[in-house]
Structures are given as structure tokens and as C-alpha cells.
Amino acid sequence: xxxxxxxxxxxxxxxxxxxxxxxxxxxxxxxxxxxxxxxxxxxxxxxxxxxxxxxxxxxxxxxxxxxxxxxxxxxxxxxxxxxxxxxxxxxxxxxxxxxxxxxxxxxxxxxxxxxxxxxxxxxxxxxxxxxxxxxxxxxxxxxxxxxxxxxxxxxxxxxxxxxxxxxxxxxxxxxxxxxxxxxxxxxxxxxxxxxxxxxxxxxxxxxxxxxxxxxxxxxxxxxxxxxxxxxxxxxxxxxxxxxxxxxxxxxxxxxxxxxxxxxxxxxxxxxxxxxxxxxxxxxxxxxxxxxxxxxxxxxxxxxxxxxxxxxxxxxxxxxxx
Amino acid sequence: xxxxxxxxxxxxxxxxxxxxxxxxxxxxxxxxxxxxxxxxxxxxxxxxxxxxxxxxxxxxxxxxxxxxxxxxxxxxxxxxxxxxxxxxxxxxxxxxxxxxxxxxxxxxxxxxxxxxxxxxxxxxxxxxxxxxxxxxxxxxxxxxxxxxxxxxxxxxxxxxxxxxxxxxxxxxxxxxxxxxxxxxxxxxxxxxxxxxxxxxxxxxxxxxxxxxxxxxxxxxxxxxxxxxxxxxxxxxxxxxxxxxxxxxxxxxxxxxxxxxxxxxxxxxxxxxxxxxxxxxxxxxxxxxxxxxxx
Numbered sequence: 002x003x004x005x006x007x008x009x010x011x012x013x014x015x016x017x018x019x020x021x022x023x024x025x026x027x028x029x030x031x032x033x034x035x036x037x038x039x040x041x042x043x044x045x046x047x048x049x050x051x052x053x054x055x056x057x058x059x060x061x062x063x064x065x066x067x068x069x070x071x072x073x074x075x076x077x078x079x080x081x082x083x084x085x086x087x088x089x090x091x092x093x094x095x096x097x098x099x100x101x102x103x104x105x106x107x108x109x110x111x112x113x114x115x116x117x118x119x120x121x122x123x124x125x126x127x128x129x130x131x132x133x134x135x136x137x138x139x140x141x142x143x144x145x146x147x148x149x150x151x152x153x154x155x156x157x158x159x160x161x162x163x164x165x166x167x168x169x170x171x172x173x174x175x176x177x178x179x180x181x182x183x184x185x186x187x188x189x190x191x192x193x194x195x196x197x198x199x200x201x202x203x204x205x206x207x208x209x210x211x212x213x214x215x216x217x218x219x220x221x222x223x224x225x226x227x228x229x230x231x232x233x234x235x236x237x238x239x240x241x242x243x244x245x246x247x248x249x250x251x252x253x254x255x256x257x258x259x260x261x262x263x264x265x266x267x268x269x270x271x272x273x274x275x276x277x278x279x280x281x282x283x284x285x286x287x288x289x290x291x292x293x294x295x296x297x298x299x300x301x302x303x304x305x306x307x308x309x310x311x312x313x314x315x316x317x318x319x320x321x322x
Numbered sequence: 323x324x325x326x327x328x329x330x331x332x333x334x335x336x337x338x339x340x341x342x343x344x345x346x347x348x349x350x351x352x353x354x355x356x357x358x359x360x361x362x363x364x365x366x367x368x369x370x371x372x373x374x375x376x377x378x379x380x381x382x383x384x385x386x387x388x389x390x391x392x393x394x395x396x397x398x399x400x401x402x403x404x405x406x407x408x409x410x411x412x413x414x415x416x417x418x419x420x421x422x423x424x425x426x427x428x429x430x431x432x433x434x435x436x437x438x439x440x441x442x443x444x445x446x447x448x449x450x451x452x453x454x455x456x457x458x459x460x461x462x463x464x465x466x467x468x469x470x471x472x473x474x475x476x477x478x479x480x481x482x483x484x485x486x487x488x489x490x491x492x493x494x495x496x497x498x499x500x501x502x503x504x505x506x507x508x509x510x511x512x513x514x515x516x517x518x519x520x521x522x523x524x525x526x527x528x529x530x531x532x533x534x535x536x537x538x539x540x541x542x543x544x545x546x547x548x549x550x551x552x553x554x555x556x557x558x559x560x561x562x563x564x565x566x567x568x569x570x571x572x573x574x575x576x577x578x579x580x581x582x583x584x585x586x587x588x589x590x591x592x593x594x595x596x597x598x599x600x601x602x603x604x605x606x607x608x609x610x611x612x613x614x615x616x
Contacts, residue, residue: 030425130539244449
């Protein structure tokens with residue numbers, strides 16, 4: 002019956018080869034997947050291990066220590082945690098409404114012809130390397146802010162303590178916040194656009210048929226339906242803003258004082274590491290810098306996990322970006 | 323009978339007019355926001371281009387930096403170094419990423435795929451400076467800075483990007499292709515390597531190009547791994563090599579005007595590379611989508 006022109010021994014040898022091939026491909030790919038797990042584990046272990054001298058000296062009180070003084074060898078992370086939180090807050094406050102508006106415009110309003118082009122341009126904003134944005138921040142945006150926007154805000158709104166006296170150079174927390182805004186707007190906007198496009202057309206058309214204006218349809222249908230997704234997008238943007246080192250180092254000015262003035266020089270966890278790693282004079286100082294990195298790692302893990310958990314509730318098969 | 327018919331006004335009443343005005347304002351806000359984003363992009367590109375113009379010349383691209391600082395000299399050694407570092411990183415991240423993607427789409431049971439996927443996504447969002455610190459602790463402490471260490475760090479940044487791109491393309495492969503080859507008696511590994519993987523070539527290439535574009539501009543991982551270097555041209559990746567991102571960063575922190583000009587020039591070169599690569603990836607993606615759809 003068999004028309005296979007091979008002898009039995011050849012066929013069985015081939016079956017053996019196939020089984021070997023199957024097992025080795027499966028094994029190889031499994032090993033790669035396990036390597037990814039091991040990589041994350043190794044990152045956590047190594048960073049914590051490097052910071053150990055500082056961790057064992059300060060423990061958790063490092064988090065609330067307000068002084069960072071290499072000369073007196075006293076180290077505390079609070080100024081940098083504060084700088085990180087405030088610069089990210091500035092970025093989120095500006096970026097969130099802007100990014101949602103862009104997402105809505107791209108998904109609902111834009112004429113077909115320009116939709117793709119503008120969408121690509123907004124994504125291109127995310128592709129600009131952070132070091133280039135930082136350079137632009139120091140030499141173009143900073144001086145502009147120092148000469149125009151910051152004095153104006155200080156004059157008009159100076160009674161609010163956050164709008165204190167501007168720096169002459171234009172480097173400071175506010176400039177860092179603006180640069181971070183530029184970096185996270187395209188991230189949040191492109192996730193939002195995808196979310197808004199997924200809202201079923203019948204819902205939108207139903208609202209319009211009931212006489213809602215376009216804005217009422219957005220407020221009553223689209224935004225409530227995508228609330229959770231927007232939250233995840235914002236957290237992903239936040240994660241990016243918290244961890245950005247280079248551009249922030251370039252424009253934030255450097256400082257270890259906790260001040261309510263957003264125009265003043267400051268430092269974030271990431272920017273302090275990037276700015277000081279080469280100048281660390283003592284083992285304790287470099288271990289303390291690495292402790293900052295460990296804190297940043299924990300914050301990064303938590304924000305990403307939170308965002309991914311929210312995203313997965315939406316789309317359990319694939320997860321989000 | 324005729325006089326009793328109520329008068330229905332077809333003019334918008336005060337309330338409807340207000341709703342329309344609010345609607346108009348919100349539409350204006352949306353359009354304005356999109357214009358702001360595009361405006362910022364144009365502003366950054368134009369101001370980099372204008373300031374880079376005086377620095378750009380053939381010598382700038384083909385000569386190493388002036389040994390004593392100051393004007394003159396170019397960035398050839400940084401271009402060579404960056405190219406080598408990114409190439410080495412790609413050589414590490416691409417195969418590993420594709421293998422992980424194959425495991426996730428072809429072999430992994432649901433319960434196993436989910437945590438690996440999660441770890442990839444978390445890895446993607448990790449601050450790159452932490453990646454830099456990790457590689458610094460792993461490869462630099464006790465040894466010395468090297469371009470290889472820099473490439474290793476960039477490889478970690480690229481890995482989740484490559485893996486996701488490969489995974490997304492693998493999921494696009496029509497099930498008929500997979501089932502057809504298995505039904506013909508082809509073994510699993512031959513089906514994967516011989517039938518399925520070749521169809522995903524375009525998508526994986528797109529992902530690789532995007533990852534390269536991202537890696538080329540990353541500075542933080544290189545700061546700890548390959549930032550103290552001899553500025554002359556070298557191709558030895560066991561030593562620290564000059565590279566464009568670190569060069570821009572260091573020059574931008576100096577007060578010297580001549581160095582700022584060089585930084586602008588290097589920034590334009592880097593940005594042009596990254597933007598062209600992103601555009602190329604987009605075009606590639608559109609093409610491979612079209613060929614899959616046919």
C-alpha cells in the first residue's frame with residue numbers, strides 16, 4: 002500500500018531526526034525565554050548588590066534623609082525623590098490633556114487625508130533621541146524660558162510659591178518638566194488614539210443619532226469607555242518621565258535643596274546618578290548613588306507592573322504596548 | 323383647527339447654541355493640540371538643523387576630533403564607534419528576541435507565555451540608566467569600560483522591542499500555512515524554520531530597524547560603559563569607543579562655544595539617522611503588510 006520510496010530504516014532515521022529537531026528547537030527557544038526571566042532577576046540582584054554598602058548603613062531612613070553632602074559624608078535620597086516626583090508631575094499635568102486631545106483629534110476629527118501624516122509626525126516626536134532634546138533644552142528652550150515665560154509667570158502668579166524667582170540660565174525643574182512633556186506626549190497620545198479607535202462605532206453613531214454634539218459624544222461615550230486604558234497610558238508615560246536620565250541631567254541644573262520654586266535648579270534620581278557617577282569620591286558616595294538607582298529600579302518596576310496589569314485586564318491575550 | 327397648531331421654531335434655542343459653541347471650542351482645542359505637537363517637532367528639527375549648519379562639512383564627518391579640543395576636527399571616530407556598538411548590540415538582541423518570540427507564539431502554553439510576556443513588557447519600560455548601572459556592575463567593575471559592555475547594555479534595551487515585533491508578525495501568519503505544512507507531515511521544527519519564519523522576515527526586519535533607531539540615540543547605558551575613551555578612530559570593541567550620544571552629552575555640558583557647535587552637528591547627524599530609520603521601518607511595514615494581505 003505504501004508508495005513512499007524510502008526503506009523503513011531511512012524513514013525511521015528521518016523520524017528520529019525530526020524528533021531531535023523538534024526537541025532542540027523547543028529547548029533552544031525555551032532557554033531564550035528563560036534567559037529573559039533570568040535577565041530581569043539579574044538586573045534586580047546586581048543593582049541591589051552594588052548598593053549594599055549604603056543600604057546596610059542607612060537602611061530605609063535613606064529615603065527620608067534630606068541632606069546629600071559628599072564632604073560630610075551624609076547621604077539621603079529625599080531631595081531627588083522630590084525632584085523626580087515634581088518634574089514628572091509638571092510633565093503629566095501638561096502632557097495628559099494635550100495627549101488626550103491629540104488622540105481624540107487623530108481618531109475622531111482629523112480629515113482622512115492628513116490623519117496618517119499627522120499621526121506619523123506625532124510618533125516621530127517620540128523618536129527624537131533624548132540627548133538631542135536635552136541639547137535643545139539647554140541651548141534653545143532654557144534661554145527662551147528664562148527671558149520670557151518664567152519672568153512673566155513670576156510677575157503674574159508669583160504670589161503662589163511654586164512660581165518663585167527664575168534662574169538666569171533657564172536650567173531648572175520647570176525646563177526639565179517641559180522636556181519630559183515633549184517626550185511623553187507622543188507616547189500617551191498614540192496609545193489613546195488606538196484606544197479611541199477601538200470604541201464600537203455603533204455607540205458613537207447612536208450618541209450622534211440621539212442628537213449629541215461631537216464633544217458630548219466624546220464626553221459621554223468615548224472617554225467613559227476608555228477610562229482604564231487612558232489611566233494605563235498615563236502610567237506608562239509617567240514611567241518614562243520618572244526614569245529619563247540624560248535630557249533631564251542636561252536641563253535641570255543640579256541641586257540638592259528641596260524648594261517649592263519650580264524654576265529653581267534641582268535633580269531627579271536618574272539625573273543625579275548620571276551627573277555624579279564619575280565624580281564620586283568615596284565608596285560610600287558611589288554606593289549611595291547606586292542606592293538611588295535601586296530606588297529608581299523599584300519605582301520603574303512598580304509603575305510598569307501597574308500599567309501592564311491594567312492593560313491586561315483590557316486585552317488578556319496580547320497585552321498592550 | 324388651523325390656529326391651534328403650535329409654533330415650532332427651527333432656530334437653535336439658547337441651550338442648543340451653547341452646546342454647539344462648546345462643541346466648536348473643544349474641536350478647536352483638539353486641532354490646536356495636534357498643531358502644537360507638530361509645531362514642536364518642526365521647531366526642534368529646524369533649530370537643530372540651523373545651528374548645525376556651520377559645523378557641517380565633509381571634514382566634520384570624516385575626521386576624528388581635534389586632540390586639544392577647540393574648533394576643527396570632526397566626529398568620524400564617534401560615527402565608527404556608534405556603528406560598531408549598535409551593530410554588536412543588534413547581533414546579540416536580534417537572534418535572542420526572535421527565539422523568544424518563536425517560543426511565545428509556537429510552543430508556550432498560555433500559563434507560561436503570560437509571565438514571560440509581562441517580563442518583556444516590564445523590561446521595555448525599565449529606566450535605561452538602570453540597565454546601564456547593571457552592565458556597569460556586571461562587566462565594567464573590576465575590568466574596564468568597553469564598547470562590548472555598551473553594546474550589551476544596548477542589547478538589553480533592544481531585546482523587548484525586537485521580541486515584540488517578531489511576536490506580532492508571527493501572530494499575523496495565516497493559520498492555514500501552519501496547519502497546511504503540518505498536515506503534509508512536515509515536522510514542527512521544519513514548519514517553523516522553513517515555512518513560518520520566512521514569511522515574517524519583513525516584520526522582523528521592521529522591528530529590528532526600529533530597535534536600532536532607538537538604540538542609536540540611547541545615552542544613559544553608554545555613560546557607564548563606554549564614555550572614557552581615546553578620541554581617535556578605532557574598531558577594537560574590547561576597549562571603550564567614542565560614540566555620538568556620549569559625545570553630544572559631554573559637549574553639551576561644556577561652556578565652550580566651539581564644542582556646542584560640534585554637538586549640534588553631531589545631533590543633526592544622529593537625528594537624521596534616527597528619523598530616516600524610523601521612516602524606512604514604516605515604509606517596510608506598509609510593504610510587508612501589503613504582501614501578506616495579497
